[in-house]
Amino acid sequence: MKRKNIMRFFIQIAIYTCIVIALYLLYSPLNKDPMNGSSSSAQFVYQQF
Amino acid sequence: MAIFVIIMSLSKLLCKTRPNYFKYILFILNTIFLTLVFPKPVHFILFILYSYIATYLLTDIFKIKNKLWGIIILILPMLFVKFDIRFNSYPFILNDIISFAGLSYASFRIVGYFMDRIPNEKMANGITYFNFLAFTPTILIGPIDRYSRFKASQEEGFSAINSENLLLGWNSLVKGIAFKYIIAELISRYWLNINLGSSPKWIGFISEMYAYYAYLFFDFAGYSFMALGIGKMLGIKVPINFKNPFNSVNPQDFWRKFHISLGDWLKDYFFTPLYMFFSRQKKLKKHPIFRQNISLILTFLLMGCWNGFQLNYIISGLLFGIYSAIHNTYIIQCKKKGKDVVFGNLNPKIIKVISIFIMINAVSFSLYIFSGRFQF
DSSP: OHHHHHHHHHHHHHHHHHHHHHHHHHHSTTOOOTTOOOSOHHHHHHHHO | OHHHHHHHHHHHHHTTTOTTHHHHHHHHHHHHHHHHTSSOHHHHHHHHHHHHHHHHIIIIISOOSOHHHHHHHHTHHHHHHHTTOOOTTSSSOHHHHHOOTTHHHHHHHHHHHHHHOOTTOOOOOHHHHHHHHHOGGGTTTOOOOOHHHHHHHHHTGGGGOSHHHHHHHHHHHHHHHIIIIIIIHHHIIIIITOOOTTSOHHHHHHHHHHHHHHHHHHHHHHHHHHHHHHHHHHTOOOOOOOOOGGGOOSHHHHHTTSSHHHHHHHIIIIIHHHHHHHHHOGGGTTOHHHHHHHHHHHHHHHHHHHHOSSHHHHHHHHHHHHHHHHHHHHHHHHHHHTSOTTTTTOOHHHHHHHHHHHHHHHHHHHHHHHHTOSOO
């Protein structure tokens, strides 16, 4: 049980890290993709939340 | 929203001995959101007042027997907006006065309350009614909640704010963010809106069709999961609106997984009364399949029209109605003949795969028309 919980904890950490990296890559001003409408990732976060 | 969750959690600590304060704190938070963030707060508050007074007058004072008239009065603001009826000769444009974001969802909720209300039953508590219609996470894009369910959830009060629900809510919120801001965005940027260059036109059409279905699901389900998560963290259980629709085997199954609250609403407040109405018609008494199918088609047609009276919405709704009618006829024929009239003795696993394939294509096509990208 304890081992399972530790595994779950690390899996969740990995998922959250992936989500944060994906959000940054998609909406960062460094992403020069013409489809990227946001001018900064901080502004994007502010707008959404 | 994070501030709202913190305020609610702190309120739990401060108001331990006063569980009734929950609805008042929720009322304050909803009002703060309405006045500071919502684009047209006065319009929304006036609409809540209008619906509350109209429901009271219709059920308790005039005691109308035909609820259809009541529904028309309640959804009158939505009809004005959807039909784009304007009274430009007045010093103001009526449409601008009554339209606000989330009008359709609010209209669906008030009709649900009106239909469920028993005559002479005590009117809803004003604060609870306001919270029901103006609950921040669901105010704009649903799900279409029911008053009785919302009230029961609100009565749980501060006890619903606990570490387990906070964690569940957080997980749902993160799932929503991943769906809407990552998966839907990736589909939009790199699949739905790309130019396939010299590829044949039909390949572009099919690719766009699938892309739109996937995009719509992840975008809309993302919103719904975020609403569900924030709702849970604020102590209110928001009904689940999406499951996995991509493995649906028939239209009925699809509507149990895609925009569930709308499907349930239409079934309870439109399909069932309409079917009962047709059942009372002498001429239709001998045609039960026709009665069911025409009720199904009209229900989905209404769903299409709810989005707007443009041709793409109407045809899309009609198509969903036809799919349901075909499936309904198929089920009845199978029952009558005691065997599968289409697939015969084929392996059930193969039937399931074929059914999923048919449903994905049928739904994608209908939603593609819904999107307005299809040129008639």
